C-alpha cells in the first residue's frame with residue numbers, strides 16, 4: 212500500500228475556534244496520493260483546501276487523525292525530524308509566492324539547499340535557467356513580475372528535488388495567459404521528475420488536467 216501511495220491521511224479532523232464559534236473544516240477526511248501523477252483539488256472558497264494542503268505538508272497539525280508518509284505518522288515525529296522532512300521531501304508553491312523579499316532570486320532558490328547544508332549556486336542557477344529566468348539571478352522579488360516571482364517560487368520548491376510538490380492556487384494572482392504558462396511549467400518539470408504533485412485550483416481547466424480530480428466538500432475529499 213505505502214509503496215504506491217506514499218502519502219496517506221486518515222480520519223483528519225480540523226476545527227477552528229473563533230471566540231465561541233466553532234468551524235468544523237475537516238470532518239474525518241481520508242485520502243491516499245500515488246507516488247507519481249497529478250492530483251487536483253477543487254472546492255468552494257472556505258471549504259478548507261489550504262488548510263488540508265498545510266496539514267498534508269507538515270505545516271499545520273490536525274486536531275485528529277493521521278498524515279502518513281511511507282507509513283510513518285508525520286505528526287508523531289520530533290519537531291526537527293518534521294522540519295527536515297518538510298525541507299527535503301516537500302516543496303510548496305503558494306498563490307502569493309512567499310519569496311524572501313531581501314534575498315535575490317538565486318538566494319531564494321538556494322535557501323532550502325542552504326538549510327540542508329547542500330547549497331551549490333550552480334544548481335540554483337541551472338534551475339532558474341530551467342524556469343526561464345537565467346537572466347534574473349540577482350533580481351529581488353520586487354524587481355520581478357508576478358509570473359517571474361512564481362517561477363522563482365517553483366524553482367525554490369523543486370531545489371531539493373522533493374518527492375511531494377504541493378501547490379496552493381499557484382495561478383491565483385496571475386492573468387490567464389501567465390497562469391497557463393506557470394501550469395505548463397509545473398507540469399513539464401513534474402513530468403521530468405515524476406514526483407507526486409497536488410494542485411489546489413479554482414480553475415476548471417487546470418483541475419481537469421489531473422489524473423485524479425478531487426473535490427473538497429463538507430470536510431471530506433472525494434474523487435470527481
Ligand SMILES: Nc1ncnc2c1ncn2[C@@H]1O[C@H](COP(=O)(O)OP(=O)(O)OP(=O)(O)O)[C@@H](O)[C@H]1O
Nearest residue numbers: 227228229234236255256257258259260261262263
Ligand atoms: N487560523 C485560522 N483561524 C480561524 N479560522 C481559520 C484559520 N484558518 C482558516 N480558517 C477558516 O477555515 C476555513 C477554511 O479556510 P481555508 O483557507 O482552508 O479555505 P480554502 O478552501 O483554501 O479557501 P479559498 O478557496 O478561499 O482559498 C475558512 O472559513 C477560514 O476562515
Ligand SMILES: [Mg+2]
Nearest residue numbers: 260261262379
Ligand atoms: Mg485557500
